[in-house]
Each structure stands twice: as structure tokens, then as C-alpha cells.
Amino acid sequence: MIKLENLTKAFETPAGTVVAADRITMEVADGEICVLLGPSGCGKTTTLKMINRLIEPTSGKIFINGKDTDRYDPVELRRTIGYVIQQIGLFPNMTVEENICVVPKLLGWDLAKARTRASELLATINLDPALFLKRYPKELSGGQQQRVGVARALAADPPVLLMDEPFGAIDPINREVIQDEFLKMHHRLRKTVMFVSHDIDEAVKMADKVAIFRAGKLEQFDSPDNILAHPGNSFIADFVGSDRTLKRLRLVRVGDVLQASSLRVSGDDQVEHTVALMNEHGQEFMVIVDTEGRPRGYVDVDIVRDRSGAVGEHCAPLPATVRLDEDLRAAVSTMFMHDIRWLACVDRNGVFVGCVTQRGITRLLGETYRAPDAVPH
Amino acid sequence: METLKFILDNLPAIGQRTIEHISIVGVAVSLAVITGVPIGIAITQNKRAADIVLYTAAMIMTIPSIALFGVMIPVLSLIGQGIGYLPAVIAVLLYSQLPIIRNTYTAISNVDPALREAARGMGMSALERLRQVEIPLAVPVIMAGVRIAVVINIGITAIATYIGAGGLGAFISRGISQTDPRQLITGALAVSLLAIAADYLLLWAQHQLTPKGIRHARFRVRRVVEGKLAA
Numbered sequence: 001m002i003k004l005e006n007l008t009k010a011f012e013t014p015a016g017t018v019v020a021a022d023r024i025t026m027e028v029a030d031g032e033i034c035v036l037l038g039p040s041g042c043g044k045t046t047t048l049k050m051i052n053r054l055i056e057p058t059s060g061k062i063f064i065n066g067k068d069t070d071r072y073d074p075v076e077l078r079r080t081i082g083y084v085i086q087q088i089g090l091f092p093n094m095t096v097e098e099n100i101c102v103v104p105k106l107l108g109w110d111l112a113k114a115r116t117r118a119s120e121l122l123a124t125i126n127l128d129p130a131l132f133l134k135r136y137p138k139e140l141s142g143g144q145q146q147r148v149g150v151a152r153a154l155a156a157d158p159p160v161l162l163m164d165e166p167f168g169a170i171d172p173i174n175r176e177v178i179q180d181e182f183l184k185m186h187h188r189l190r191k192t193v194m195f196v197s198h199d200i201d202e203a204v205k206m207a208d209k210v211a212i213f214r215a216g217k218l219e220q221f222d223s224p225d226n227i228l229a230h231p232g233n234s235f236i237a238d239f240v241g242s243d244r245t246l247k248r249l250r251l252v253r254v255g256d257v258l259q260a261s262s263l264r265v266s267g268d269d270q271v272e273h274t275v276a277l278m279n280e281h282g283q284e285f286m287v288i289v290d291t292e293g294r295p296r297g298y299v300d301v302d303i304v305r306d307r308s309g310a311v312g313e314h315c316a317p318l319p320a321t322v323r324l325d326e327d328l329r330a331a332v333s334t335m336f337m338h339d340i341r342w343l344a345c346v347d348r349n350g351v352f353v354g355c356v357t358q359r360g361i362t363r364l365l366g367e368t369y370r371a372p373d374a375v376p377h
Numbered sequence: 378m379e380t381l382k383f384i385l386d387n388l389p390a391i392g393q394r395t396i397e398h399i400s401i402v403g404v405a406v407s408l409a410v411i412t413g414v415p416i417g418i419a420i421t422q423n424k425r426a427a428d429i430v431l432y433t434a435a436m437i438m439t440i441p442s443i444a445l446f447g448v449m450i451p452v453l454s455l456i457g458q459g460i461g462y463l464p465a466v467i468a469v470l471l472y473s474q475l476p477i478i479r480n481t482y483t484a485i486s487n488v489d490p491a492l493r494e495a496a497r498g499m500g501m502s503a504l505e506r507l508r509q510v511e512i513p514l515a516v517p518v519i520m521a522g523v524r525i526a527v528v529i530n531i532g533i534t535a536i537a538t539y540i541g542a543g544g545l546g547a548f549i550s551r552g553i554s555q556t557d558p559r560q561l562i563t564g565a566l567a568v569s570l571l572a573i574a575a576d577y578l579l580l581w582a583q584h585q586l587t588p589k590g591i592r593h594a595r596f597r598v599r600r601v602v603e604g605k606l607a608a
Binding site: 052054075076077078079080083085087088089090091092093094095102103106136137138152153162 | 489491492494495500510514590591
């Protein structure tokens with residue numbers, strides 16, 4: 001847990017006092033990723049660097065797991081906090097292994113233990129220890145270097161990780177990959193992470209909590225969904241972008257809007273039965289499943305009009321299906337691509353579980369907007 | 378031809394003089410490394426101190442060696458060492474300061490700020506940063522300074538013969554006073570060869586001392602080419 005209380009940093013400059021961070025108060029729970037977001041010069045990096053005392057606060061308190069960090073020597077403190085920077089900063093005179101072992105060695109671990117740890121960590125970041133331990137940083141690609149940078153920060157298993165635009169210098173394709181890997185690793189390790197970014201998309205993707213900064217002040221501190229749905233003021237609304245509703249698609253899984261129903265027919269069912277079911281539930285289509293419950297195709301009112309017999313004979317193929325754990329952005333994108341208004345969802349085994357419809361999605365996104373306005377005047 | 382004969386006839390003497398020469402330069406430059414590198418590191422902490430130290434070292438460099446020897450005679454006479462080995466070593470020590478201090482200062486202050494921040498952020502103290510990161514990365518540039526100091530001072534030491542410090546300069550001074558081109562050429566040739574040999578030796582040492590991760594690419598290129606030929 002990281003708790004900041006009235007954290008303030010004022011710099012004296014020839015032009016007068018500049019307040020880089022103004023009474024920042026926030027709390028990040030254990031195992032959460034908090035993204036500090038804002039335009040350059042807004043105080044997000046200053047705030048981050050005050051946590052490991054690379055910048056000494058002018059006033060205010062920082063608590064890590066309930067302990068006041070003022071009581072520790074800054075050098076000792078930093079050894080217990082993972083730190084990743086945009087420029088990566090791997091030491092070019094050391095091998096990958098030596099780089100990862102830096103903090104364990106500073107903490108006085110014995111060499112064998114530190115080495116075992118380095119090799120475990122390399123494996124978790126998908127770099128083969130046999131190939132990479134003895135390499136030098138210049139022999140790695142940018143993406144590999146940043147993976148090692150993250151591994152190095154995690155070497156001594158610190159409870160807290162500070163990341164200063166860690167993926168900012170990596171090309172967009174690799175960035176997505178590394179973000180996904182990092183999230184996967186995070187779900188396993190559950191560190192408390194403070195993450196500076198200026199990219200709203202990255203924040204939406206990574207964060208449990210987003211803190212939006214402007215001119216040294218914390219403007220809003222909330223879940224990504226709330227920030228996108230209810231930006232606190234016009235600055236935040238502008239910053240998160242006019243397409244913020246579309247960005248929310250990323251935060252919702254298909255499973256959350258699924259119209260879970262047992263509504264389905266098998267190929268042997270009669271058309272009349274199918275039509276009756278569709279009428280009963282006010283649905284214009286029906287998914288046909290095979291004996292294992294996998295979607296085989298569908299029929300809709302236009303196809304079965306004036307037809308009879310087994311519904312399987314009129315079965316039309318499904319242009320696409322979507323998995324439960326995919327986000328809505330992928331689902332909507334698939335719908336747009338095939339010009340369709342609903343999608344059949346399948347679970348991990350390919351078994352049909354229900355449908356998502358465009359109407360269901362727009363209703364969900366709309367609900368959060370209607371709610372506050374629903375209060376009658 | 379006469380010169381060659383002279384050289385062959387006087388090999389032991391030339392060897393003796395060369396050892397004297399090397400002992401002056403070697404001792405003095407070693408002392409200069411011991412003093413200059415810490416000074417160069419220390420002044421990275423303060424711009425004003427750096428300016429003063431580098432300016433002073435540059436001024437020392439402009440003093441003609443003959444004049445410096447002259448100045449030291451009355452001073453060192455107080456301890457009975459007005460001429461000979463000691464003033465020669467002191468002169469070389471002083472002349473070595475500029476290249477060594479300046480290269481150390483430049484190398485340390487040019488260490489990528491990102492590395493320094495990473496090191497600080499990971500919890501290295503200032504000394505740990507120096508020892509584990511900054512000095513290893515500065516080694517090639519510091520060693521380049523040492524090479525410059527050695528080469529310059531092999532030349533300067535040739536003049537130290539005038540204050541009785543011996544060395545290869547003895548052949549040159551005697552060659553001039555006796556109008557004997559054989560001795561003159563022998564001395565000059567030996568000084569040049571010594572400078573070239575020392576430079577190569579130190580280049581090799583520089584390469585060995587440079588951490589593998591930042592070694593110059595050309596050595597690797599050669600390995601790759603060899604590998605290809607072998608394949």
C-alpha cells in the first residue's frame with residue numbers, strides 16, 4: 001500500500017517559487033496499479049520520485065505499507081522499492097545477470113541465491129536464461145532491454161514498484177506486447193505499482209486507479225471507467241479525449257454485457273418451435289448449436305419466414321464469434337467488420353454461452369451517463 | 378652506418394639509459410594517476426572547483442620544462458635534492474596532471490544521466506555508483522589520458538638530463554655538446570621508439586581494462602570476420 005498525505009514539492013527558481021506538486025493526497029491499495037497521468041510538467045514524475053526520495057519532498061508524508069518513509073535512510077529505502085525508468089538505464093558494463101543482481105548484492109544476498117533469482121526472473125519475462133544471462137545490454141533489442149529493466153526492478157522482490165513512463169520509448173507494437181506481459185506478470189505477483197504515463201490509452205489498459213494531474217495538482221483520482229464516464233472537469237474531459245466512450249470499450253469484457261441465456265436450438269428442432277421461441281423472447285435471431293454445444297450457425301426471421309422442417313436445413317454460417325474474456329473493443333470491431341448487430345459468444349472450450357448485441361453495449365455504456373442525470377429536477 | 382655501429386657498441390649503456398627513462402616516467406605517471414584520477418572525480422561535484430583546477434593544470438602545462446627545472450633547483454636544494462631524479466619525477470608528475478584530470482573529469486561527467494538515475498533509484502550510494510558504474514564506464518577515456526601523459530612525458534624526460542636525472546636525453550645532450558650526430562640520432566631514435574612502444578602497450582592495457590560490455594566494436598568485427606572465414 002502506498003499512501004501520500006499532503007505531499008508538496010516547491011522548487012525555488014530565479015522566477016520565483018514553482019510548486020511542482022501541491023498537497024497531493026492519495027492512497028493506492030495493495031496489488032493495485034495506479035497510473036499517474038497528465039501533460040508534461042504537471043507534477044506526475046515529481047510525485048513519483050518523491051516516493052523513493054530521488055526528490056526530497058518540501059512537506060507532507062509518504063507511507064509504504066503503513067510505515068512512514070521519513071524514518072528510513074533514502075539509500076536503504078530505495079533498495080526496497082523497484083524502480084524502472086523510460087531510458088531503461090541498464091548498466092552497459094554489466095551483463096544481464098549482473099544487472100539483475102545489483103540490488104540483491106546491495107542487500108547482501110549471497111551470490112548463488114542472487115543468480116538463481118536472476119535466472120528465474122529472466123524466465124518469467126520470456127527470455128531464455130541460457131541465452132541471455134551472459135549477454136550485455138547492447139546485445140539486446142529495445143524491448144528486451146526494457147523487459148530486463150523490469151526484471152531488475154523486481155529482483156529483490158520489493159512490495160512496491162515505481163515506473164516512470166517505462167514503455168514510452170518502445171515502438172507501438174512491442175509496447176502492446178510488453179504491456180500485456182507486464183499485466184500477466186502483475187496478476188501473478190500482485191505488487192503495488194505507481195506508473196507514470198502521458199498516454200490515456202496506456203492508463204486505461206493498465207490501471208486499477210488513475211490519478212490525473214494538472215499544474216502540480218491532483219485533479220481526479222478514480223477508476224479508469226469513472227474517469228472516462230465522469231471526468232471531473234473540462235480539462236480532464238479534454239485530456240481523456242472526445243472518444244472517451246469508445247475508450248471505455250476496452251475496460252469492459254464481453255462477459256459483462258453478455259445476454260446470458262439458454263436460448264438456442266439444435267439443428268433437429270423444428271422451424272415452428274424456433275419461431276415460437278424467437279417471438280416469445282422478442283429476439284430476431286437464433287443460434288443453432290451442435291451436440292457439444294458449439295455454435296454451428298444461426299437463423300433469423302428473414303431466413304425462416306414461410307419455411308418449415310428442421311431448422312438445421314436453413315442454417316446460415318456465423319461470420320464470427322467472440323470469446324468471453326475479450327474486451328468490448330474487440331467485439332465491436334468484429335461487429336463493424338462484418339456489418340452485424342450481434343455476436344455469438346463462446347467460452348474457452350468453444351461452447352456457446354450467449355450473445356452480445358450492439359444494443360446491449362450501447363445500453364451499458366449509456367447507463368453510467370444517464371444515472372447522475374436521472375435525478376428529477 | 379656509423380650511428381648503427383655506435384648503437385651496437387653501446388647497447389648496454391642504451392639499455393641503462395632506457396631503464397632510467399622508464400623509471401622516471403613510470404613512477405611519475407603512476408603517482409599522477411593516483412592523484413589525478415581522484416581529483417578529476419572530485420571536481421565533477423563542483424563546476425567552480427572544476428574550472429579552477431583545470432585552468433591551473435593547463436597553466437602548469439604551458440611552463441617550459443627547462444624553466445620548471447630551473448625553478449625547482451633552489452626549492453629542492455633545501456632538502457638537498459636540487460638536481461637529479463626527484464625534480465625530474467616532480468616535473469613529469471605536474472605535466473601529467475592536465476591530461477589525466479581532464480579526461481577523468483570529462484569521462485565521469487559524461488556518464489549517461491539515465492544510468493546515474495537508475496543507479497540512484499536502485500539504492501546505490503555515491504561510492505557504490507562510482508565503483509560499480511561510473512569508473513568502469515570512464516576507464517577507456519581515463520586510460521586515453523594516461524596514454525597522452527606518458528607520450529608527452531617521455532619527450533619531456535629527455536630534457537631532464539640537464540638537471541642530472543639521466544635517461545635517454547643524455548645521448549642527445551652529449552651529441553649536441555660534442556657535435557656528435559651518432560649520439561644525437563641514437564638518443565632521438567630511442568626516445569621516439571620508447572614513446573611509440575609505450576603508447577601501444579597502454580592501448581592494449583586500455584582495451585583489457587575496458588569492461589566487455591562497452592568494448593570497441595572493431596575487435597568484435599574482427600572476430601566475426603574470422604568466424605566467417607573459418608566457416
